Amino acid sequence: MNVRNLFTDAQPPITGERFDTLVQQGNVVIERIVSGSEVQPVQYVQAQDEWVVLLKGEAQLDVAGQPVLLKAGDHLFLPAQTAHTVTKVSPGATWLAVHIHTSNHPT
Template identity: 50%
Template sequence: MSDFDGIIPGNLFAALPTPSDGEAFEAILRCRNVRLERIVSSDRPEPTLYDQAADEWVCLLQGEAELRVEGQAMCLKPGDHCFIPAHTPHGVVRTSADPPCIWLAVHIERHSG
């Protein structure tokens, strides 16, 4: 039993997956219309252009990366974050190998009605 009365603590830097290419996604929490993910990138990002139905806020916790959001490059260092509105085309262009990129992503689903 933990000191958190049933809440299980975690560590974003522990037990990192090592994807050979692309990214590894791990769900951390889902609560109503919000989903948190830890993302670990390989140094070979897939050329995927995302167009998601949810708003997304991402923060780079470790490593260096380049995103392309609506055709514009964004170079990110640890602590940098950005908000990506739903249906905004975006993708990962470049990621560092050492250290690997670790991201925290917050997805916010829009309610209909």
């Protein structure tokens, strides 16, 4: 059994976001996302469902044209094909994302 801590090696990048895969099993991928103080808004429209929780910090998103404000502890389910963009984050915002793919072969 390999016990690890989610906050180990979680230094934020200067800009953008860092995505670290923690677990990949069957059709599920769990990743940690650490946000830098400056993010370039990128719109994601993913083939898989995603459940995300903000563990640390604050964030503002645009989800299908609607503003969404998150603070530590808030979580959100994003069905497949839902356009979403992170528009603003606090430095070091830390997320846990669970991606649920329709097949056993995540891309």
